[in-house]
Amino acid sequence: MLFKKKIQDCIIIGSGPAGYSSAVYAARADMNPILFTGSQPGGQLTTTTSVDNYLGFYEGVNGNDLMNNCKKQAERFNTKIINQSVIHVILSNKKGGIHRVFLDKKKYLESRGLIVATGSRPKFLGINKEKKFMGLGISSCATCDGFFHKEKNVAVIGGGDTALEEANYLAKICQKVYIIVRKGYFKASKALQERILKKNNIDILFYSNVTEIIGYNFLEGIKIFNQKNKMNRTILISGLFLAIGHVPNTEIFKSKLDLDERGYIIVQKGETRTSKPGVFAAGDVQDPIYRQAITSAGTGCMAALDLEKYLSLCEEYEKI
Ligand SMILES: Cc1cc2nc3c(=O)[nH]c(=O)nc-3n(C[C@H](O)[C@H](O)[C@H](O)COP(=O)(O)OP(=O)(O)OC[C@H]3O[C@@H](n4cnc5c(N)ncnc54)[C@H](O)[C@@H]3O)c2cc1C
Structure with missing residues (x-):
């Protein structure tokens, strides 16, 4: 895996509506995102036939078609999409610090910004x-x-x-x-x-x-x-x-990020900031309440904007 930069600005973990939405925003803001799809490329919507409530598709849309379109849209802006799962992370506590995302025991990528969009799964x-x-x-x-x-x-x-x-x-x-x-x-x-x-x-x-x-x-x-x-x-x-519950996909973030008692990532109210600087969370992984494709895409957008702001503040901070 060869990348232009050694240290990335934006790594996105997850390829559901939250992951792809953050990729589109991050790519268009020149953050050159790298997105890991995980074992369920396209996320939960690929397990359903018809999605009738996603705005803009007045006749409904097949879940797989919707997610393929999301993927194509992210690729159109040169998001690097990698069909692999992240198995482990080392998160920095420092502002502007570098996070490590591991694909196996030895292979890892480094980035200042991380968007966690790993979703959840129904029981x-x-x-x-x-x-x-x-x-x-x-x-x-x-x-x-x-x-x-x-x-x-x-x-x-x-x-x-x-x-x-x-x-x-x-x-x-x-x-x-x-x-x-x-x-x-x-x-x-x-x-x-x-x-x-x-x-x-x-x-x-x-x-x-x-x-x-x-x-x-x-x-x-x-x-x-x-x-x-x-x-x-x-x-x-x-x-x-x-309706017997959902499990957030946060196993790799246990004791690395603040999680609530059910395992959902805790974010700042009205934002996507997590307990670690430069790490943002979007979609179902931080949302035990709404759990919709559109809210996930919305928070994906928020995460990319929050990360962009964070990176520019880090740059200014380094100049002082
Ligand atoms: C059967 C079904 C029908 C639904 N129908 C609708 C509907 O009609 N309308 C609606 O609005 N919502 C619907 N939903 C809910 C909707 O699918 C979710 O709210 C939405 O998909 C959440 O998006 P997300 O991006 O947060 O995560 P998800 O869609 O859950 O995607 C999570 C992504 O993270 C990846 N991932 C997880 N762990 C890792 C890892 N370690 N490394 C790399 N990647 C990882 C997964 O592979 C996946 O790509 C439905 C859900 C289900 C299960």
């Missing part, structure tokens, strides 16, 4: 057909995919705040919403529980586990086992929403 139940039907009836985002199930029956799995928020959202669009909870109670806040209990198109199934996903080419229903009465039941649904 799965671990049953057959679950990943196969992702985007074909199974989803981890009601805001993204709820509309495809307008006036149909759907189920949400989980008993926490996210699950009840998702169920609440879906109850406005869908005919019937089942909430499937493993335990005999909700973990969600009392206020949310009260809101849910008032809805007459929500059916709550406590002590229940999904044992089988039904369907050939797309989801048609699920089988459930009730641990209390030991009964099996089949429900026919067009959509299954997994």
Whole structure:
């Protein structure tokens, strides 16, 4: 791997909407970004079929097509895209300091600026057909995919705040919403529980586990086992929403950057600055709340602008 400069201005880790958006902005500001795609080039959207809520695509867009376009746009401005994962980082504590990004035990790149856009991954139940039907009836985002199930029956799995928020959202669009909870109670806040209990198109199934996903080419229903009465039941649904949590991809940043209790990178309010100078975070990796492609692209833009400002301040500082 040969680069014009020994020490880079901008290395981007991740190739989802946040990574590519920061690449476009960084490249156009002459920061010559190098972007590492990781093991999922294009990020989470490559696991879905239709994206209907990304602004500018009035007829919707296929997730893979959208991410291919993002890649081409970043390449148009000469972003260097490398199909590899970063396995380890050494981050400097000094303003203007140099960070090291390792691709294997020995091979590393050095840069003053780093944009972390490693995203997150939804948690799965671990049953057959679950990943196969992702985007074909199974989803981890009601805001993204709820509309495809307008006036149909759907189920949400989980008993926490996210699950009840998702169920609440879906109850406005869908005919019937089942909430499937493993335990005999909700973990969600009392206020949310009260809101849910008032809805007459929500059916709550406590002590229940999904044992089988039904369907050939797309989801048609699920089988459930009730641990209390030991009964099996089949429900026919067009959509299954997994709301059992997300895991931020921050394993390589543990004890290097400040993370919250769930592992999300902590950034300064309204900015993308992390706990280390010159290191910025964008997208789902720093966002446990919105988790949308458009918000990820937005924070990707912010990270590139924040880095540009940081580098110019470092230059001025060095001149003094
Ligand atoms: C099935 C599904 C459907 C969705 N539908 C929609 C929708 O319709 N509309 C919407 O707005 N949102 C949708 N979302 C959410 C959306 O995909 C995410 O909010 C968005 O992709 C987050 O973008 P990101 O750039 O932060 O990270 P991600 O898309 O998660 O990408 C992370 C990137 O980081 C890379 N990476 C991770 N670790 C490393 C490493 N160590 N080294 C190098 N690279 C690394 C990965 O390979 C990947 O390229 C959906 C999500 C899923 C799972």
